[in-house]
């Protein structure tokens with residue numbers, strides 16, 4: 001790693017903080033203090049600028065390499081700030097079962113700082129190039145987006161190549177996305193243009209392999225031979241409505257008056 005490597009992509013909509021992060025070379029350990037008031041790393045020489053602020057000093061290498069885990073705190077307004085603190089179980093799954101196994105040599109993490117810092121510390125033979133906020137044109141790339149299943153229509157309109165997976169993406173309890181977690185578990189799914197058969201199940205209990213769809217789906221998601229797909233979106237049972245010619249939630253009854 002060279003000194004020009006940056007501290008990932010932390011985006012703060014309200015202030016100019018993300019810029020400070022992006023410009024901070026963390027591998028030069030001169031910047032070993034972190035100010036929570038200014039959201040910035042600073043050196044011993046700059047101490048006088050932060051005298052009345054809340055800060056941590058003399059951070060070690062490990063803390064600096066995993067700031068989401070050891071330094072940064074989630075913003076207080078959980079609902080208005082999307083904070084992507086993926087659960088460690090999901091981070092391990094994504095890195096070990098998807099990223100390491102595939103033949104990628106570059107990874108762009110946008111808004112996925114917990115994945116980024118785990119990847120960077122991963123003891124793999126593979127050395128990735130990390131690219132930040134660069135427009136990449138005409139190179140072969142794959143995409144994984146994390147969004148709730150109910151945004152599927154908008155996502156597919158914008159990215160017609162993407163397909164939704166059934167895997168329920170869990171977040172840590174401090175994450176704002178954990179708040180949308182209902183009885184059905186996390187509503188967040190992966191949308192990807194990678195072949196869906198390459199995604200093993202997240203666990204051995206809740207998923208089954210559908211040989212018609214060639215992918216793992218939730219156990220409760222039944223394959224519909226009319227739609228030629230496992231049609232459930234939220235994981236709950238769906239049934240085919242022959243009048244609508246599509247699958248709908250199992251409890252729905254077709255209304256002939258309003259269709």
Ligand SMILES: [Zn+2]
Nearest residue numbers: 035038050053
């Ligand atoms: Zn400060």
Ligand SMILES: [Zn+2]
Nearest residue numbers: 210213223230
């Ligand atoms: Zn199926």
Ligand SMILES: [Zn+2]
Nearest residue numbers: 224227240247
């Ligand atoms: Zn159907």
Ligand SMILES: [Zn+2]
Nearest residue numbers: 241243244254
């Ligand atoms: Zn119907």
